Every structure is written in C-alpha cells, then in structure tokens.
Amino acid sequence: MKHDARLSPNWSRVAMTWLPFADAASADLPIGRLLRLSLFQVSVGMTMVLLNGTLNRVMIVELGTPAWLVALLIAIPLLVAPFRAVIGHRSDTHRSVLGWRRVPYIWFGTLMQFGGLAIMPFALLLLGREGDFTIGLLASALAFLLAGAGLHTTQTAGLALATDLAPEDKRPRAVALLYVMLLAGMMLSALVIGTLLIDFSPTLLVQVIQGAAVLALVLNVTALWKQEARNQSVIAADTPRPPFAEVWDEFTANDRVRRLLAAIGCGAAAFAMQDALLEPYGGEVLGLSVGATTGLTGAWAFGTLLGFALTARKLDRGGDPLRLAGYGAVAGITAFLLVIFAAPFGLPGLLALGAIGIGFGAGLFSVGTLVAAMALAKDGTSGIALGAWGAVQASAAGLAIALGGLLRDLVSRFALADGLGASLADRAIGYATVYTIEIILLLVTLAVIGPLVGRDSRAAPGTAQPAFGLTEFPT
Numbered sequence: 001m002k003h004d005a006r007l008s009p010n011w012s013r014v015a016m017t018w019l020p021f022a023d024a025a026s027a028d029l030p031i032g033r034l035l036r037l038s039l040f041q042v043s044v045g046m047t048m049v050l051l052n053g054t055l056n057r058v059m060i061v062e063l064g065t066p067a068w069l070v071a072l073l074i075a076i077p078l079l080v081a082p083f084r085a086v087i088g089h090r091s092d093t094h095r096s097v098l099g100w101r102r103v104p105y106i107w108f109g110t111l112m113q114f115g116g117l118a119i120m121p122f123a124l125l126l127l128g129r130e131g132d133f134t135i136g137l138l139a140s141a142l143a144f145l146l147a148g149a150g151l152h153t154t155q156t157a158g159l160a161l162a163t164d165l166a167p168e169d170k171r172p173r174a175v176a177l178l179y180v181m182l183l184a185g186m187m188l189s190a191l192v193i194g195t196l197l198i199d200f201s202p203t204l205l206v207q208v209i210q211g212a213a214v215l216a217l218v219l220n221v222t223a224l225w226k227q228e229a230r231n232q233s234v235i236a237a238d239t240p241r242p243p244f245a246e247v248w249d250e251f252t253a254n255d256r257v258r259r260l261l262a263a264i265g266c267g268a269a270a271f272a273m274q275d276a277l278l279e280p281y282g283g284e285v286l287g288l289s290v291g292a293t294t295g296l297t298g299a300w301a302f303g304t305l306l307g308f309a310l311t312a313r314k315l316d317r318g319g320d321p322l323r324l325a326g327y328g329a330v331a332g333i334t335a336f337l338l339v340i341f342a343a344p345f346g347l348p349g350l351l352a353l354g355a356i357g358i359g360f361g362a363g364l365f366s367v368g369t370l371v372a373a374m375a376l377a378k379d380g381t382s383g384i385a386l387g388a389w390g391a392v393q394a395s396a397a398g399l400a401i402a403l404g405g406l407l408r409d410l411v412s413r414f415a416l417a418d419g420l421g422a423s424l425a426d427r428a429i430g431y432a433t434v435y436t437i438e439i440i441l442l443l444v445t446l447a448v449i450g451p452l453v454g455r456d457s458r459a460a461p462g463t464a465q466p467a468f469g470l471t472e473f474p475t
Contacts, residue, residue, distance in 0.1 A: 029165050037165070038181040039223035040106065040158040043216040044151045045185030045301075046193075047113060050212060051077055051147060053297030054193055055124065057279035057290060062200055063128045071276040071405020073140055077148020078272075078401060081394030087156045102161040103224060109153030110220040116147030117213035121206040154220060161227060183305045190298030194291035256452065257373075260322075263449040264369045264389060265396035267325070270441035271332055271362040272397035273404035273434055278339070278358075281431045282351055285343050292348070296355045303356035307331075307363020311371075321371040322453045328364025329442045329449075331357055336435045336442075343428040365445075366393070372452075404434045 056074055059065040087105065120143035126136025162178055189212075196208050274281075278300075279293035311324055335357025342350035373389045412430030 029167070033227075034162075034166075034177065035181075036225075037158070037162060037223050037227055038178050039219040040154055041178050041182040042185035042188075043113070043219040043223075044155050045182045046189040046212055047117065047147055047151045047216060049186050049189040049193060049294070049297050050117070050209065051144065052275050053190060053279055054197065054290070054294050055120075055209075056276045057283050057293045058197075058200070058205065059124060059127070060280040061283045062290070063124065065127055066409060067277070067280065068402075068406040068409045069137075070280075071402050071408075073144050074276040074405075075398040075402040076141060076144040077151065078394050078398030080145065080148045081152050081398070082391040084152050084156045084394070085391055087153055102157045102164065105157035106154050106161070106220065106224050109150045109155075109157065110217060110224075111150070112146045113150030113154060113220070114213050114217045116143045116145070116150055117209055117216060119143050120147065121209040124205070125202055158223070165227065179308065180305065183301045183308070186301035187298040187305075190294050190296075190301065194294035194298075197294065198289060198291040200290050259448065259452060260369065260372060261389075261392045263325075263445055263452070264373070265392045266441055266448055267329060267365050267369070267445040268393040269396040269400035270329070270438045270445060271358065271365065273400040273438050273441075274336075274339075274358070275397070275401050276405050277408055277431055277434060278351075278355060281339070281343075281428075282348065285428045285431065286346070286348050286351060288348060296352065299352050299355040300359035300362075303359025303361075304363040305359075306356075307360040308367060311364055311367040315371060320453060321368040322449055323368075325365045325368030325372070326446055326449055326453060328361040328366075328368060329445050330361070331364060332361030332442050333439050335361055336439050340432050340435050343432070369393075407434050407437070 052074060056070050059070045059073075060067050119139060123136055123139030123143050126132040127140060129136065159178060193208060193212075197204065278296055282288040282293040282296060283290070307328065311321075314324055315321060335354045337354075338350045338357060339354035342348065342354060370389050408430040410430075411433045412427050415429040416427065
C-alpha cells in the first residue's frame with residue numbers, strides 16, 4: 001500500500017522553512033508522514049516530564065515522601081534503559097509471522113507506557129496514607145517500572161523504524177528531526193502540565209496523569225499506523241541473526257573505547273544526579289509553585305535543544321566531538337554554580353538560568369560522546385556502539401539519581417540537627433552538597449576525556465567523516 005501522508009502545500013512550505021532538519025523529508029518519507037511518525041517522541045517527552053519533572057516535586061513537597069525514596073522510584077526507569085541495546089538487537093532480528101520487526105515492540109511498549117501511567121496517581125496517593133504505605137510503595141515501583149520500560153521500548157523500536165523508512169542519505173537528518181520533536185514535546189508538556197497543576201489537588205493529579213496515559217496511547221497508535229510494511233525476510237527462518245554477545249565483546253576490547261565509556265559514565269552521573277532534586281529545590285528552598293518548578297524541565301529541554309543545535313553546527317564544520325563534550329562539561333560546572341547561588345541570593349531567575357545551562361551542557365556532552373562512540377564502531381557494529389553508549393549512560397544516570405536523593409536527605413538531616421553549626425542549619429545545604437559533588441564529577445570527566453581529545457578526531461584520507469544527525473539517538 002502506498003502511503004500518502006503529505007501535508008498541504010502551504011503547511012509543507014511552513015514546515016520546511018521553520019522546522020529544524022525538515023530537509024530530512026524525501027519522496028519515500030514525505031514531511032507529513034515523518035511528522036506523524038515523530039508523535040511517538042512527543043509521547044515519550046511527555047512521560048519523561050511527568051517522571052523526572054512533575055512527580056518528583058509533587059511527591060517530595062505536596063505528598064511529603066522522603067527524597068531518597070522518590071529518587072529510587074525516579075531511577076527505576078533509567079535502570080531499565082541498559083536493556084535498550086538488547087531491545088534494539090531483538091527488533092533487528094525479530095521473526096514475526098506478520099512480517100513486522102518494529103511494530104510488535106512499539107505496540108507492547110505503548111501498552112506498558114499506558115499501564116504505568118494509568119495506575120501511577122493512585123499508587124502515589126497511597127504513599128501518603130499511613131496504613132497503605134507498603135502497597136503504595138509496591139504499586140508505585142510497578143508503575144514507574146512499566147512506564148520506564150514502555151517509553152524505552154517504544155523509543156528504541158520507533159527510532160529504528162525511522163531509520164528503516166528513511167533513505168540512507170537522509171537517515172541522520174530524519175532521526176535528528178525526531179530528537180528535536182522529543183525536546184519540543186518535553187517543553188510543550190512542561191508548559192501544559194505546569195499550567196494545569198497551578199492549583200494542586202490530589203484529584204487534579206489523577207486527572208492529569210491519567211489524561212497523559214490516554215494521550216500517550218493515542219499519539220503512539222497514530223504515529224505507528226501504516227508506517228511499517230510487511231517484509232517476507234522477517235518471516236524466513238534462514239535470515240541471518242548474528243549473536244549479540246560476540247559483537248559486543250569485539251567492540252569493547254579496544255582501550256580507547258573503554259576510556260571513552262568511563263568518561264561517558266562519569267559525565268552522565270554528573271549531569272543526572274540532580275534530576276530528582278532540581279524541582280524540589282525550587283519548591284522547598286525558593287518557594288516556587290508546582291507550575292513554576294515544572295517549567296524548569298522545559299527550561300532544561302530548551303537548553304538541551306540549544307546544545308544540540310550548536311553541536312550540529314560545529315560538527316558540520318569538522319569540529320572534534322570530544323572537544324565539544326568537554327565544553328559541555330565546562331558549561332555544566334557553570335550551570336551548577338548558578339543553581340547553588342540561587343538559594344543564598346534568593347533569585348529564582350538564577351535557578352532558571354542554571355536549568356538552561358544544565359540542559360545545554362548535557363546536550364553538548366551527550367551528542368559529542370555519542371558521535372565519538374559511533375565513529376569508533378567498525379562496519380556492522382554501529383548498533384553495538386549505540387548500545388554501549390546508552391547502557392553506560394543510563395546505568396550511571398540511574399545510580400546517580402538514587403545516590404543524589406540519599407545524600408540530600410542525609411546531609412539535610414545532619415545540617416538541621418546543627419551537625420554543621422548554626423550558620424549551616426538550612427535545608428539548602430543538602431541540595432548544595434549534591435550540586436557540589438556534580439561539579440567535582442564534571443572535573444573528573446574533563447580529566448578522563450582530555451587524553452582522547454584530538455586523537456583520531458579527523459577521518460583518514462579517502463574516508464568519509466561520520467554523518468551527524470544522531471542516527472538512532474536513544475534518549
């Protein structure tokens with residue numbers, strides 16, 4: 001069946017003029033069909049805003065849940081992310097009697113995403129009831145696990161489907177457009193959810209999260225509809241399906257790869273440790289509303305989009321991706337200093353600038369290290385390079401988020417008990433300690449990544465530089 005998902009001439013002209021990477025469209029994948037496919041990224045961005053932005057602040061400030069417990073719950077979806085490499089490999093080699101490779105994974109990922117969001121508000125409210133804390137905790141863990149596993153499965157298979165549909169010369173730009181739509185979805189969702197929750201109430205929380213669950217289902221089904229054609233090679237039993245472990249071992253045998261992965265893990269932990277704390281910091285220390293603190297996630301996404309755009313510009317001009325990653329670490333250090341000084345000066349504007357700076361630095365660092373990892377891959381191992389990047393990045397981020405919440409609680413409790421003296425008996429000390437550790441981790445990241453900068457940064461004569469566009473960008 002031929003797909004005719006083109007936009008009207010006027011809308012197509014507007015999209016090609018104003019939408020970043022709209023030149024990814026082609027005759028086989030017109031801009032209308034590509035934008036419809038990108039709706040799964042909007043649903044993923046919306047879910048990420050709920051998990052990492054709105055719910056952590058609501059649980060800590062409005063529901064009185066300990067920050068360490070919130071951090072552990074927020075970390076659950078990130079700890080599922082290392083399995084993205086396996087999910088991608090399985091969708092590559094999936095044998096289906098219907099001739100589909102990506103559709104089953106996107107569909108079941110959507111169902112998990114919907115189920116997790118559907119039960120989440122009730123589970124969170126049970127946490128605040130003394131007699132129902134245990135069942136509330138178990139239900140909350142299940143909800144976060146389902147939502148996290150669903151968004152990771154949907155996004156991995158969805159980006160792989162986009163790669164399948166786009167012509168080879170358009171694939172980097174097509175997937176880059178999908179990543180832009182992810183950030184746009186995060187910013188739009190942060191604005192809408194923040195506006196809806198200005199006058200917070202438990203009933204309103206249930207309505208917003210369950211509405212998001214239904215919207216995620218609608219967006220993903222719309223994105224998936226009639227996108228993947230049935231393929232007889234998927235049904236055939238003799239289609240080559242290489243083992244995952246064999247290619248993985250070959251890729252990680254290189255010393256340079258191991259050092260790069262260490263830098264990725266350290267930097268990811270540095271940027272992620274505050275993920276469960278930035279919004280509660282704004283609410284508890286600076287007295288911001290739920291809507292205002294949810295807007296911090298939108299500010300972060302805006303900064304990430306700026307970092308993405310700058311990285312694209314520099315790499316197109318032959319820049320060293322690891323040098324750009326180092327610039328991202330420096331930007332992160334500056335941003336965390338702004339966040340720390342927002343409390344003593346009582347300036348919410350500094351916190352907003354810090355959130356933008358964190359996103360900007362994370363965008364530079366993530367894109368730079370991903371492009372460097374992809375450049376290290378040999379023929380046929382780009383999926384393994386992507387899987388290694390995603391596994392290390394997500395695992396380090398998940399552990400850092402959990403550790404950040406635990407440190408915040410311990411240090412704040414110690415400070416309020418006059419353990420650090422009367423002048424430091426303030427709840428902001430716990431948050432500032434975490435931000436200081438993140439600055440130290442970024443300095444360590446610079447030390448680890450430094451020897452790699454400039455080494456093999458240029459392609460050998462006669463070979464092409466790796467195309468930039470975040471092919472199969474995983475987060």
